[in-house]
Amino acid sequence: MTVSAAMALSLCASPASAATAGGVIGWGKQDFGVVVPPTAALSGVTAVSAGSTTVLALKGGAVLAWGANNWGANQVPAAALSGVSRIASGWGHELALKNGAVLAWGNDWYGQTDLPASVTSGVTEIATSYMHSLALKQNGQVVSWGSRTDVPAAAQSGVTAIAAGSDHNLVIKNGGVLAWGNSAYGQATVPAGLSSGVTAVSAGAQHSLALKDGRVYAWGRNNYGQATVPPEALSDVVAIDAGANHNLAVKANGDIIAWGSNLVEETASYLLPCGPIFGISAGENDSFALKENPSAPC
Numbered sequence: 001m002t003v004s005a006a007m008a009l010s011l012c013a014s015p016a017s018a019a020t021a022g023g024v025i026g027w028g029k030q031d032f033g034v035v036v037p038p039t040a041a042l043s044g045v046t047a048v049s050a051g052s053t054t055v056l057a058l059k060g061g062a063v064l065a066w067g068a069n070n071w072g073a074n075q076v077p078a079a080a081l082s083g084v085s086r087i088a089s090g091w092g093h094e095l096a097l098k099n100g101a102v103l104a105w106g107n108d109w110y111g112q113t114d115l116p117a118s119v120t121s122g123v124t125e126i127a128t129s130y131m132h133s134l135a136l137k138q139n140g141q142v143v144s145w146g147s148r149t150d151v152p153a154a155a156q157s158g159v160t161a162i163a164a165g166s167d168h169n170l171v172i173k174n175g176g177v178l179a180w181g182n183s184a185y186g187q188a189t190v191p192a193g194l195s196s197g198v199t200a201v202s203a204g205a206q207h208s209l210a211l212k213d214g215r216v217y218a219w220g221r222n223n224y225g226q227a228t229v230p231p232e233a234l235s236d237v238v239a240i241d242a243g244a245n246h247n248l249a250v251k252a253n254g255d256i257i258a259w260g261s262n263l264v265e266e267t268a269s270y271l272l273p274c275g276p277i278f279g280i281s282a283g284e285n286d287s288f289a290l291k292e293n294p295s296a297p298c
Contacts, residue, residue: 017254017276019292021046024057025273028266028286034067035286041066048290050243050283051089051128054106056096058087063096071107079103090128097126102135110147118143129164129203136162142171152180165203165242170210172198177210187220204242204282211240216249226260233257243282248289250277256289274298 023042026035032053040059041048047058053068063080065073071092079098086097092107101120104113110131118137125136132146140158142151148167161172168181168188176195179188185206193212200211207220207227216233218226224245232251239250246260246267254276258267264285265271279290 017278017292019276019278019290022278022290022292023294024048024055025289025291025294026055026286027268027271027273028283029264032068034283035288036066038064038066040064042294045290046279047087048279048281048288049087049089050281050286050288051094052091052130052284054089054092054094055281055283055288056087056089056094058084061085063087063094065094068092073106075105077103077105080105086126088126088128088133090133091130093128093133095126095128095133097123100124100138102126104133112146114145116143116145119145125162127162127164130166130205132164132167134162134164134169136160140173142169144169148181150180152178154178155180161201163201163203163208163242165208166205166244168203168206168208170201170203170208172201177201179208182206185221189219191217191219193217200240202240202242202247204247205244207242207245209240209242209247211237214238214252216240216247218247221245224261228259230257230259233259239280241280241282243287244284246282246285246287248280248282248287250280251275254278256280258287261285 024037041057044059045057049056054073057064063076073092080096083098084096088095093112094106096103119135122138123135127134132148135143142155158173159171163170177190198212202209210217233249236252237249241248249257256277277289281288
């Protein structure tokens with residue numbers, strides 16, 4: 001998300017496939033060549049994250065970047081060319097996690113790359129969106145910087161997962177979803193039934209997703225049907241990712257599901273790669289998947 005309407009957060013899940021490395025497949029908007037991965041991203045990739053106009057991939061601990069180069073988003077710093085364990089692409093700003101420390105580069109209009117001292121060590125997860133970013137510390141504390149810096153008391157400890165939307169955040173604590181920030185469309189109003197048993201969350205521009213018992217839950221803005229969960233996503237789902245106004249999900253058998261906005265065929269059924277898929281990332285108007293062999297026939 002990811003300039004994009006929402007930051008797309010990468011979520012890779014291995015239960016759908018035995019593969020843990022493969023190649024990137026992209027579809028949707030054609031701008032800046034974002035849906036055409038470079039040769040280096042066609043094998044050995046373990047994670048992918050779609051931003052607004054830049055895509056990141058993780059290969060052998062090194063960050064790959066392609067698409068537009070606004071604010072130097074594609075200029076990967078030397079420190080991010082080895083030892084990286086997590087990536088997150090935003091609105092022309094990029095994040096990587098290396099040895100517990102956050103690395104950041106690109107757009108800094110709202111302080112997105114001005115890292116707080118607390119994220120220079122002990123970080124286990126990262127997430128970013130339009131103009132703010134989140135980090136999760138080893139003690140379960142959430143840190144936020146950029147255009148949104150507030151973190152409620154409940155998210156100062158015990159958190160196990162994080163997701164940043166356009167101007168709202170989702171986290172998991174004790175199996176339940178906590179949310180804060182802009183809720184003009186109810187995106188930060190957590191539905192009943194999500195106070196326990198939740199295994200994943202993802203935030204779009206103005207909508208939210210959660211995964212519980214293999215079922216996708218969605219709430220918030222629904223102008224493109226992004227908060228209307230299709231029947232296929234009501235069971236056996238192992239991974240979710242919310243883009244600006246569309247969503248991707250992976251089934252236990254490795255099949256991929258897409259719904260919501262289809263302005264540039266980002267959810268077109270005939271473009272969906274056949275499984276098994278083991279990683280996904282939904283961007284502003286584009287989608288990405290990881291497959292062990294991208295050219296393998298269905």
